[in-house]
Amino acid sequence: MKMKSALYLSLVLVGLQVQALHIPNRSGEQEDQDTPHSPAEGENLAYLKIAPSNADFAFRFYKQVTEEEGNKNVFFSPLSLSTAFAMLSLGARAHTLSQLHTCLAFNLTELEEREIHHSFQRLLQLLNDPHREVQLSMGNALFINNELKLRQKFLEDVTTFYDSEAISSDFQNSEKAVNEINNYIKTKTHGKFVDFLQNLSPDALMILINYVYFKGYWEQPFKSFHTRDDDFFVDAKNSVKVKMMRQSKVHNIHRDEKLSCWVVEIPYKGDVAALFVLPDEGIMKQVEDALLKDTVSNWSQSLEERPIELYLPKFSISGSYDVKSMFIKMGVTDVFSNNADLSGVAEGDRFMVSKAIHKAEVDVNENGTEAAAVTMIELHPLHGENCEPNSQGRLGQSTFTP
Ligand SMILES: *[C@@H]1O[C@H](CO)[C@@H](O)[C@H](O)[C@H]1NC(C)=O
Numbered sequence: 072m073k074m075k076s077a078l079y080l081s082l083v084l085v086g087l088q089v090q091a092l093h094i095p096n097r098s099g100e101q102e103d104q105d106t107p108h109s110p111a112e113g114e115n116l117a118y119l120k121i122a123p124s125n126a127d128f129a130f131r132f133y134k135q136v137t138e139e140e141g142n143k144n145v146f147f148s149p150l151s152l153s154t155a156f157a158m159l160s161l162g163a164r165a166h167t168l169s170q171l172h173t174c175l176a177f178n179l180t181e182l183e184e185r186e187i188h189h190s191f192q193r194l195l196q197l198l199n200d201p202h203r204e205v206q207l208s209m210g211n212a213l214f215i216n217n218e219l220k221l222r223q224k225f226l227e228d229v230t231t232f233y234d235s236e237a238i239s240s241d242f243q244n245s246e247k248a249v250n251e252i253n254n255y256i257k258t259k260t261h262g263k264f265v266d267f268l269q270n271l272s273p274d275a276l277m278i279l280i281n282y283v284y285f286k287g288y289w290e291q292p293f294k295s296f297h298t299r300d301d302d303f304f305v306d307a308k309n310s311v312k313v314k315m316m317r318q319s320k321v322h323n324i325h326r327d328e329k330l331s332c333w334v335v336e337i338p339y340k341g342d343v344a345a346l347f348v349l350p351d352e353g354i355m356k357q358v359e360d361a362l363l364k365d366t367v368s369n370w371s372q373s374l375e376e377r378p379i380e381l382y383l384p385k386f387s388i389s390g391s392y393d394v395k396s397m398f399i400k401m402g403v404t405d406v407f408s409n410n411a412d413l414s415g416v417a418e419g420d421r422f423m424v425s426k427a428i429h430k431a432e433v434d435v436n437e438n439g440t441e442a443a444a445v446t447m448i449e450l451h452p453l454h455g456e457n458c459e460p461n462s463q464g465r466l467g468q469s470t471f472t473p
């Protein structure tokens with residue numbers, strides 16, 4: 072079987088994210104070997120409580136992005152977005168808070184607020200487990216303008232649940248502050264993002280950063296002498312020249328007859344795998360519309376080992392998204408307006424989110440995959456001159472760079 076032509080990378084990478092979310096199973100169990108049926112077991116599985124919500128949010132955001140960007144390749148880290156906004160929600164109140172919960176797919180009837188944050192805490196611990204064979208790390212930081220006095224409770228919560236650093240910075244010297252933030256991001260993403268921020272808003276008070284970094288080696292690497300120049304169809308009509316990798320190996324695959332697509336699982340060393348989806352010609356939209364948590368979960372359960380000839384392009388995709396404009400379309404309006412209630416963050420001041428930006432990048436080659444993502448949320452005060460809409464539309468586009 073030839074896995075070629077319209078292999079659609081965006082789907083693929085959503086798969087990678089979802090898989091990565093469900094697999095930190097082994098490490099969780101190791102910690103708990105001595106007490107298999109104690110309450111500690113529930114403790115270790117606490118991260119699972121938010122997995123369905125995170126997956127729902129991922130597919131909703133994906134739909135929003137594809138609606139705006141049409142046939143372009145898409146790459147983002149839903150987990151980075153969920154985590155950044157869940158952390159911000161610790162300081163949100165009233166309608167501002169409930170809109171965030173709804174967008175992130177948290178149903179407060181089923182899950183208490185504290186449980187949500189507690190689950191993120193467990194998830195962070197599992198992802199950052201140094202014993203994993205794949206390198207997977209996620210972290211958070213607050214850069215706080217000198218003048219701003221955070222509420223003690225907020226500071227405690229972001230530290231406890233999100234393991235966040237709180238870094239005091241002089242935003243008056245904005246060049247220095249931007250450098251400081253960019254250096255932090257560069258270090259945490261192993262050089263993937265060098266100049267993430269161009270500038271700060273003149274009256275910025277706080278910057279919230281979430282980063283995710285992933286590096287994994289294929290369990291069965293591709294041999295570089297098999298890699299050839301070939302055509303890769305980015306949509307029904309357009310193709311680009313790529314370096315196409317090839318291998319004949321046994322892989323877990325599944326044919327979804329209803330949706331007319333193939334699914335292939337390609338494992339990394341360690342306990343993570345990427346899920347690649349290959350829709351039949353012209354079926355992309357149909358597969359995209361069906362792309363929901365249950366569909367992906369059904370695929371994962373239906374995989375069977377088969378020898379296949381696998382063609383996979385070497386590729387690099389990056390995405391840059393104006394999360395503010397996306398979230399507004401997804402019903403999160405208050406936090407970006409004068410109605411914002413972020414009174415849990417600091418005393419005295421009232422503020423709103425002035426910018427929210429997400430960037431992500433992935434490189435796939437013969438040896439494996441390296442990916443990084445950053446979500447940045449900037450807060451500034453509510454006041455007259457900032458009421459004018461500040462939505463500059465899309466910041467960038469997903470690109471496909473063979
Ligand atoms: C977690 O590990 C157990 C035991 O190794 C296994 O039976 C189960 O399928 C795993 N669950 C997931 C979601 O991988």
Ligand SMILES: *[C@@H]1O[C@H](CO)[C@@H](O)[C@H](O)[C@H]1NC(C)=O
Nearest residue numbers: 173176177178179180181182
């Ligand atoms: C939240 O959960 C409750 C109980 O399971 C359910 O009845 C309700 O429809 C859910 N709300 C949303 C918005 O999904």
Ligand SMILES: *[C@@H]1O[C@H](CO)[C@@H](O)[C@H](O)[C@H]1NC(C)=O
Nearest residue numbers: 361363364365366367368369
């Ligand atoms: C998943 O599989 C179950 C059982 O085969 C089926 O009832 C359900 O409709 C499937 N869901 C999706 C979204 O394909």
Ligand SMILES: *[C@@H]1O[C@H](CO)[C@@H](O)[C@H](O)[C@H]1NC(C)=O
Nearest residue numbers: 292295385435436437438439
């Ligand atoms: C893959 O790994 C091999 C062996 O470590 C190395 O020589 C080669 O440069 C790597 N290829 C890429 C594309 O990173």
